[in-house]
Amino acid sequence: MIDMIEKEDPVISEEEAAQYDRQIRLWGLDAQKRLRGSRVLLAGVGGLGAEVAKNLILAGVKGLTLLDHEQVSEDSCRAQFLVPVTAQGQNRAQASLERAQNLNPMVEVHADPGRIEDKPDDFFLQFDASWTPSEICIKKVAFSRQHRSYLRVLGVLGQLDKLGPTHQSQRHQPTHDFTRGHGVPGLVSALFGHDLGKVKCEVCLTGCSRDLMVRVDQLCSKHNIKVFCGDVHGYYGYMFCNLGPEHNYVEEKPKVVKPPADSNDGPEAKKAKIDPNETTMVKKTTSFCTLKEALEVDWTSEKAKAGLKRTPVDYFLLHVLLKFHTDKGRDPDPKSFPEDSQLLRQIRDDVLEALALSADLLNDDFISYCFSEMSPVCAVVGGVLGQEVVKALSQRDPPHRNFFFFDARKGNGVVDYFGPN
Amino acid sequence: MVQLVGSLRRELAESLSTCKVLVVGAGGIGCELLKNLVLTGFKNIEVIDLDTIDVSNLNRQFLFQKKHVGKSKAQVAKESALQFCPSANITAYHDSIMNPDYNVEFFRKFMLVMNALDNRAARNHVNRMCLAADIPLIESGTAGYLGQVTVIKKGMTECYECQPKPTQKTFPGCTIRNTPSEPIHCIVWAKYLFNQLFGEEDADQEVSPDTADPEAAWNPEDTAARATASEKDGDIKRVSTKEWARSTGYDSVKLFNKLFKDDIMYLLTMDKLWKKRKAPIPLDWQQLENMRPQEESPASGLKDQQVLGVWGYCQLFQHSVETLRLQLQEKGEGSELVWDKDDPPAMDFVTAAANLRMHIFSMNMKSRFDVKSMAGNIIPAIATTNAVIAGLIVLEGLKILSGELESCRTIFLNKCPNLRKKLLVPCILDPPSANCYVCASKPEVTVKLNVQKTTVLSLQDRILKERFGMVAPDVQIEDGKGTILISSEEGETEANNNKFLGDFGIRNGSRLQADDFLQDYTLLINVLHTEELERDVEFEVVGEAPDKAPPPQNNQEEVNSITNGNKDSAQPSTSSKGEHHCSFCLHGCTKACRIKCFSILF
DSSP states (O other): OOOOOOTTSOOOOHHHHHHSHHHHHHHHHHHHHHHHTOEEEEEOOSHHHHHHHHHHHHHTOSEEEEEOOOBOOTTHHHHOSSSOTTOTTSBHHHHHHHHHHHHOTTSEEEEEOSOGGGSOHHHHHTTSTTTOOSSOOOOOOSOOOSHHHHHHHHHHHTOGGGOOGGGSOTTOOOOSOOTTOOOOHHHHHHHHTSOGGGOOEEEEEESOOHHHHHHHHHHHHHTTOEEEEEEEEBTEEEEEEEOOSOEEEEEEEEOOOOOOSOOOOSGGGOOOOOOTTOEEEEEEEEOOOOHHHHHTOOOSSHHHHHHGGGSOTHHHHHHHHHHHHHHHSSOOOGGGHHHHHHHHHHHHHHHHHHTTOOGGGSOGGGGGGOOSBOHHHHHHHHHHHHHHHHHHHHTBSOOOOSEEEEETTTTEEEEEOOSOO | OOOEETTEEHHHHHHHHHOEEEEEOOSHHHHHHHHHHHHHTOOEEEEEOOOBOOGGGTTTOTTOOGGGTTSBHHHHHHHHHHHHOTTSEEEEEOSOTTSTTSOHHHHTTOSEEEEOOSOHHHHHHHHHHHHHHTOOEEEEEEETTEEEEEEEOTTTSOOTTSSOOOOOOOOOHHHHHTOOOSHHHHHHHHHHHHHHHHSOOOTTOOOSOOTTOGGGOSSHHHHHHHHHHHHHOTTTTTSOHHHHHHHTTSOHHHHHHIIIIIHHHHHHHOGGGGSSSOOOOOOOHHHHHHTOOSSOOOOOSOGGGOOOOHHHHHHHHHHHHHHHHHHHHHHOTTOOOOOOTTSHHHHHHHHHHHHHHHHHTTOOOOOHHHHHHHHTTOOOOOHHHHHHHHHHHHHHHHHHHTTOGGGOEEEEEOSSOOTTSEEEEEEEOOOOOTTOTTTSSSOEEEEEEOTTTOBHHHIIIIIIIIITOOSSEEEEEOSSSOOEEEOSSTTTTGGGTTSBGGGGTOOTTOEEEEEETTTTEEEEEEEEEOSOOOTTOOEEETTSOOSOSOOOTTOHHHHHHHHHOOOBSSSOOOSSSOSEEOTTTOSEEOHHHHHHHGGGGO
């Protein structure tokens, strides 16, 4: 269901206000409205993915699509809480759907069992404005909110064959034959004439390979879709985001109250008291680089070498783990502990050598602590990642730029920027 | 050779499946915590919570759904968590942890206790029980985007009460009654008014003008004269507000004119108050009714977020008074209502009364939404902060169970990364404080009070229970005879309640031994008699700074402790300013600053 309304119209119902009360009191009604108009694609519903899914669904986004081609294994039940213990053999996204939906019936949750690698480029664009205009600034048109109008728009756009069954809301099955469309040229140009950047939609990739993430990131960058990546390996986890070259947001700052220039004691000079807790919203902008750029930092330059002391080693650990995944097609497995440990050690040597860095930058210690997905680590990384998605969708508060690394053994959570200056 | 079960060492995985743990609280942190415990492999979990599920919990307490509203949190949390691992053993208690059933023996069953609480009294209590049972305790708290986790182990670390925590802010009586300058003063006044009219009348919650306000007197002799004069003035002092309201049948217009016109006009006669302040402007019901807007513009948006006009709040006042009057009537003779932010007429009443007062004192009026935040002490809360903190709790728990207590840390979750790029800041745990009035070997305090004016009941409720966190105190006087002043057995020493301490021979230098047997806690109190206490202050604990304005930021002591006392477990400090960038107060933080800023969490 599309809400073709002016941004200023209240979209929060009394029911939503009651449920979201405690978060509206934190980030404000405006931010909640923007969340309410956003759609997110979440690829990967393992331990980390489940945490992110929960956090976004509870936050009250408009729609969340769970995309995962994996099957539920015996270990899956230990790893994440959306999959029932009886669901072995089923597709992971589909098995997670019911519990995910029950977290918040006001969010449209979909499951897609496909492989993200197999999706054509324009699959990702389906999460943008072309025909799911979550938040389009158009002049108020005499356009009813009804189902028929939605379908009329689809017909006009003539792209319906690209929509698979999973992309239609399960509760709003179309009943008209819309391929013949009603042709509303003015409306089409009004829709397409608008900057797709106004659309609120994002893509979040968990547990994906390096090449895949780089590819999706590049594609989404071209179309103003914000991308988040993250993964958990044992006691280590990370998050990366690319919010585009120009991410706009607001920050709440306390209002500075200047005392009156004169200080007469007469009562007539006394103004009404200003509430000392008043704040004001300041507009800001920040830029992000692509994942490719972030991973391909050159460490041979003098400047880079100088900065090495203050660089979290987690960044290099990430390279090692990404390479392991690329080489073996999987993550380190406790069942193959001896072989995988050996391989990790080797890859560590190779990666550091290739970056022209010393091998003792990252010592052997990490090896036995990066196996499997640990639930509390998924909770921490999923919490930070989830909140970053919320911030980007609501365009409120400075985003973490551009990596977050969590080391559960030390209790360290670090934010750092990697990429061209 | 290292053997892994999932991510964990085999020995650790095995001990998880056999050990018993206790989770105190099944709310925001508790739900996330239960999920993490079950998924990590804990098999024996007990959870306790006295509360039931409310719709406002559903944005973060994800083990609950709409259909569960009204049910026991502990019970539903258990059922939902079991779905993640049906073979786990989870026991749920719909009860208060302060119930004497949960004695030291109960606590000794557990290898680990994890708090997921939202109030200080319960935290104090669990702290003492864990000290008594010598069980490690993981403490935590969240508020908005901020959070904190720490570990408490008897003899090794600070206990929860080693560092004095800022007490709840209170306002002086004359600010509430005579010279409010901020909306919160008007809201507190409105809550007092509710109690005076419909609830339990409290001598400390007067709403009428305070004629003994020292600020009102032109010279000191004046204050005393005014005080005596007011005692003779029956209208304000002698007849209780409730009795007066009853006598008018809770007539809302009469009430309105008394509170918002007559009393304000009285305040205006205290002209010294208004020399340097804008004077309040009284309201008149009839005038307002005559001037009321003819057309009511239809409101758009959420009802609660609107700010009405003055007449709107007059009407709200009238409606809520009528509803509350009926509620009171229904409850019967001599009954009282208890204010509850989730009871609509009670909330309406405070919204209306506070706003009318704000208007009188030239403050911008506030929406019901904003008034509710302040009146209800609502702390904003989201799922993600709780998720992070609960994850950290389990990670500390794993260290404890691996016997690696020295690797445990206090971890702060900031909103923004600090100067060292840290969003999560681990800090080494402090050793116990030698003077701690809870965990020192023979805890002792000195309390300043007036033995002629402090009653036994006050000692019990305000000092021992509220201030020193006892639940069921027993008090003996150290007079060689072991005279019993207070007995925790109901009724035994009730006759002493309204007597003054001085009546029992207690005077300057006397010592009292206070015990709480449930908490296995004995506190020796040295009495310091004084006749000079600040206005509205009943007692003072010696050695503690009164809770006033925040400490100056750049004093020498603090700078030293920043550079010398850096507890961050990473590299040594490289800058002379505070390393712990507190995104809450935006200063470089010392530990004292952090405690103050994060005090909202505890």
